[in-house]
Amino acid sequence: SSGINAEYGELGGDDNGLLKTSSTLPYYLSDLSYDKDLQHKRKFTLHVIEMSHLKDGGKNDIHKQLEDILLGKQWCLDFDMDFYSTQNPFLSLLGSQFEFIDEIFKFRDFGDLQTNLDHRKTQLSCLKYLCSRDNRDRNNGTLSENELKFLESLKTKYPNLQESISQAKLHAKDDEFINDLFYIGQQTELPHHVSTETEIDILLSRTEKLLSCLKTQPEAISLARSEYDEYSAQDTLDSVHCKLVCMLKRLYTVESTLECPKLLS
Numbered sequence: 001s002s003g004i005n006a007e008y009g010e011l012g013g014d015d016n017g018l019l020k021t022s023s024t025l026p027y028y029l030s031d032l033s034y035d036k037d038l039q040h041k042r043k044f045t046l047h048v049i050e051m052s053h054l055k056d057g058g059k060n061d062i063h064k065q066l067e068d069i070l071l072g073k074q075w076c077l078d079f080d081m082d083f084y085s086t087q088n089p090f091l092s093l094l095g096s097q098f099e100f101i102d103e104i105f106k107f108r109d110f111g112d113l114q115t116n117l118d119h120r121k122t123q124l125s126c127l128k129y130l131c132s133r134d135n136r137d138r139n140n141g142t143l144s145e146n147e148l149k150f151l152e153s154l155k156t157k158y159p160n161l162q163e164s165i166s167q168a169k170l171h172a173k174d175d176e177f178i179n180d181l182f183y184i185g186q187q188t189e190l191p192h193h194v195s196t197e198t199e200i201d202i203l204l205s206r207t208e209k210l211l212s213c214l215k216t217q218p219e220a221i222s223l224a225r226s227e228y229d230e231y232s233a234q235d236t237l238d239s240v241h242c243k244l245v246c247m248l249k250r251l252y253t254v255e256s257t258l259e260c261p262k263l264l265s
Helices: 026-030 061-070 089-105 113-131 145-157 161-170 175-185 197-212 234-251
Strands: 005-013 019-021 039-048 076-080 220-224
Touching (some): 061 197, 113 145, 145 161
16 A cells, blocks of 8 residues: 555453554564453554655645544654664674574464464563573473473574573673573564665655644654664664654754754763
8 A cells, every 4th residue: 555554453451451452463472462352551543654655745545534533633753773784784793694684583473363362472471481591590491381381392493592691692782682682583574774875865855844834733752763772773873863853854844952962972
């Protein structure tokens, strides 16, 4: 589709008070963010626009559709800077082992929702166990019987699995980083495209054109650098940040707290 795609669902809390969704998109299933029994739930509509469909020139149908969606509503503007220039942190962390580990733990669709969820939970439990720096000292009772069987089958089929993960952990910042990295990395196929300055400028130009066509302004603006998890390409991150700030100041009256980062000399 060349327009705006919509996904409908509900948001709410699970029995443990964690935020979950009724959406069955693979993105949410693979992160175990799905739950059918939500508490304090609210309906949501997720609208998705592919920037490649935004052509240079004046207003087009996408601009008009977005105007209609936001008409009469308060909205916030949140930027993830890795959209403009992104890297797959697994490639630097795991090197040649990336495809090996990714293939083992990637989300799989068996055609049945409950089967998908059960298998995913087993995958991530075993992955978390393997990623724990102290797993050699832990009792196998931390895993269920099915998870233990799955783990043993992995070790039999892939005898170098633990060694590969151990090598990755040598380069990790800390336990939280390696665990978060593996959890996030399994949601979808990770993109890896470190953009040139020209490519960044083109994307920013399309972003500015889209926002300038809207009749209302956001109630709040936030910028996410994706620096700690290393999804933003580090060589271009400060440049993207500064260009975003300049763009926002052209579009809106923003507070002085929105500034460029201090560039290293």
